[in-house]
Amino acid sequence: xxxxxxxxxLLFTLSVTLMAQVIYFSSTHFLSPEKTASKxxxxxxxxxxxxxxxxxxxxxxxxxxxxxxAYFNESPELLEYFPSTFVYRYAPYTHPSRIExxx
Amino acid sequence: xxxxxxFLLLDYAIRSLMRRFGKSFFIFFILSLLIFILSSVLMxxxxxxxxxxxxxxxxxxxxxxxxxxGKQSDVPLERVxxxxxxxxxSAVTPRVWGYYYFKPAGVNFSIVGIDAYEExxxxxxxxxxxxxxxxxxxxxxxxxxxxxxKKILDENYYSEFFxxxxxEGKWQRVNIAGVFHSDLALxxxxxxxxxxxxxxxxxxxxxxxxxxxxVKVANVKEIPTIVQKINERYPDMRxxxxxxxxxxYQNIFDYKSGFFLALFIICAFAxxxxxxxxxxxxxxxxxxxxxxxxxxxxxxxxILKEKFYESFTLSLSAFLLGVTGSLFYVYALxxxxxxxxxxxxxxxxxxxxxPFSLDVSMLILLFLLSVPIYIAATLIPAWRASTLDADExxx
Numbered sequence: 445x446x447x448x449x450x451x452x453x454l455l456f457t458l459s460v461t462l463m464a465q466v467i468y469f470s471s472t473h474f475l476s477p478e479k480t481a482s483k484x485x486x487x488x489x490x491x492x493x494x495x496x497x498x499x500x501x502x503x504x505x506x507x508x509x510x511x512x513x514a515y516f517n518e519s520p521e522l523l524e525y526f527p528s529t530f531v532y533r534y535a536p537y538t539h540p541s542r543i544e545x546x547x
Numbered sequence: 548x549x550x551x552x553x554f555l556l557l558d559y560a561i562r563s564l565m566r567r568f569g570k571s572f573f574i575f576f577i578l579s580l581l582i583f584i585l586s587s588v589l590m591x592x593x594x595x596x597x598x599x600x601x602x603x604x605x606x607x608x609x610x611x612x613x614x615x616x617g618k619q620s621d622v623p624l625e626r627v628x629x630x631x632x633x634x635x636x637s638a639v640t641p642r643v644w645g646y647y648y649f650k651p652a653g654v655n656f657s658i659v660g661i662d663a664y665e666e667x668x669x670x671x672x673x674x675x676x677x678x679x680x681x682x683x684x685x686x687x688x689x690x691x692x693x694x695x696x697k698k699i700l701d702e703n704y705y706s707e708f709f710x711x712x713x714x715e716g717k718w719q720r721v722n723i724a725g726v727f728h729s730d731l732a733l734x735x736x737x738x739x740x741x742x743x744x745x746x747x748x749x750x751x752x753x754x755x756x757x758x759x760x761x762v763k764v765a766n767v768k769e770i771p772t773i774v775q776k777i778n779e780r781y782p783d784m785r786x787x788x789x790x791x792x793x794x795x796y797q798n799i800f801d802y803k804s805g806f807f808l809a810l811f812i813i814c815a816f817a818x819x820x821x822x823x824x825x826x827x828x829x830x831x832x833x834x835x836x837x838x839x840x841x842x843x844x845x846x847x848x849x850i851l852k853e854k855f856y857e858s859f860t861l862s863l864s865a866f867l868l869g870v871t872g873s874l875f876y877v878y879a880l881x882x883x884x885x886x887x888x889x890x891x892x893x894x895x896x897x898x899x900x901x902p903f904s905l906d907v908s909m910l911i912l913l914f915l916l917s918v919p920i921y922i923a924a925t926l927i928p929a930w931r932a933s934t935l936d937a938d939e940x941x942x
Binding site: 446447448450451454455458459461462465466469470472473474475479480482483484485486487488489490491492493494495496497498499500501502504505506507508509 | 554557558561562565595597598599601602603604605606607610612642644646654655657659661668671672674675693695727728730731732733734735736737738740759761787791792795796860863864867868870871874875878879889890891892893895896897900901902903905
């Protein structure tokens with residue numbers, strides 16, 4: 445058998461799997477208008493930002509609302525002591541910290 | 548110049564790859580792995596961004612917090628009335644919310660107080676929850692909890708109610724009036740919604756004070772002016788506008804910050820090492836092969852075409868495999884290992900059921916970062932070898 449047929453078969457299988465996954469996940473995991481509406485309704489009642497993904501400390505849970513010196517509530521030396529603080533970072537525009545100010 | 552596909556050359560290229568199976572497979576594996584990791588991280592980030600932006604517009608336009616000596620503190624309720632005097636403000640609502648540390652499980656619950664008696668809530672809440680009991684929320688002490696809270700309470704044998712320990716050391720028994728749907732887990736996993744009165748009792752807060760105040764503005768364009776006016780009247784109040792939260796969300800996913808960049812640099816470096824290794828020169832065996840091909844009458848053009856087919860089949864298959872794998876990994880397996888980067892290590896973790904979001908531009912970027920670079924890295928040394936004399940190359 446010619447080698448190209450094996451390659452085309454592989455390419456075809458991969459493409460079909462990819463397309464099938466896209467179609468399947470877009471139907472099962474799609475943010476439907478109903479889902480969006482219920483999420484919006486909840487956030488309208490609760491009124492708090494950020495996702496419940498990280499909640500080992502209160503200043504990481506609702507990061508967008510945490511205080512100016514939220515990092516230093518426990519100790520000034522420990523700036524990054526959760527893995528999530530590397531990923532989630534406060535906005536410098538909203539919470540200006542004196543530590544980062546260029547003099 | 549037109550490019551006609553030459554299937555015989557393609558056959559030759561594939562067989563040539565199979566002849567050096569070990570080496571080809573290693574490159575294929577590493578390339579697929581790189582594309583897989585990068586696209587998984589980008590897909591997760593994209594899905595979280597979509598989830599956050601969905602609820603952004605329903606968040607309060609302005610949130611006011613009071614700071615005393617650099618620490619956030621409760622706001623006296625008299626300020627609510629005073630704030631209404633400012634022109635342009637259409638509604639001011641005091642809020643009571645905070646965190647409750649549940650020691651046996653070592654987790655923080657987010658407690659939010661609501662005006663349970665307001666009728667408009669009951670209909671919405673019944674849609675958002677499973678086995679919702681409004682009477683329990685109104686008359687008896689009831690609360691609506693997130694899926695994660697329910698799980699933690701069940702583990703600690705609180706299946707019907709929970710005993711909060713108030714600041715005075717007393718037990719406050721609160722019945723479970725409903726559980727939020729699992730679709731809302733990303734927003735409500737650690738959430739406890741209960742009447743304001745109960746929230747005051749649990750936190751031991753003065754009922755004449757609120758945690759913060761939310762302000763509704765009639766004209767969105769007036770928000771900066773109103774924030775300025777509030778700041779002038781109450782310099783101890785910090786205003787967080789919806790736009791600030793949007794910027795904060797944007798910043799969360801800024802590549803300049805955090806782990807994404809680190810991960811990207813590691814991947815990119817590993818990839819460039821392979822490229823460097825490839826482009827630093829062909830092995831003597833490969834050079835010999837080119838020499839023999841030239842000796843039996845192949846032109847430089849044919850050799851380059853064959854090398855192009857070789858690298859294209861390898862990198863395209865690796866790209867497709869990487870993307871297919873990452874889709875399955877993120878949405879079917881819920882990204883084991885990688886999700887820990889996004890979730891922290893608290894015991895209260897929601898299921899990582901992310902909304903589907905496939906950014907085509909991200910896929911194109913990944914394609915351009917992998918396939919053409921790899922093809923170039925293979926073609927350049929092959930071109931160098933193919934321009935030499937057959938005799939010289941073989942020697």
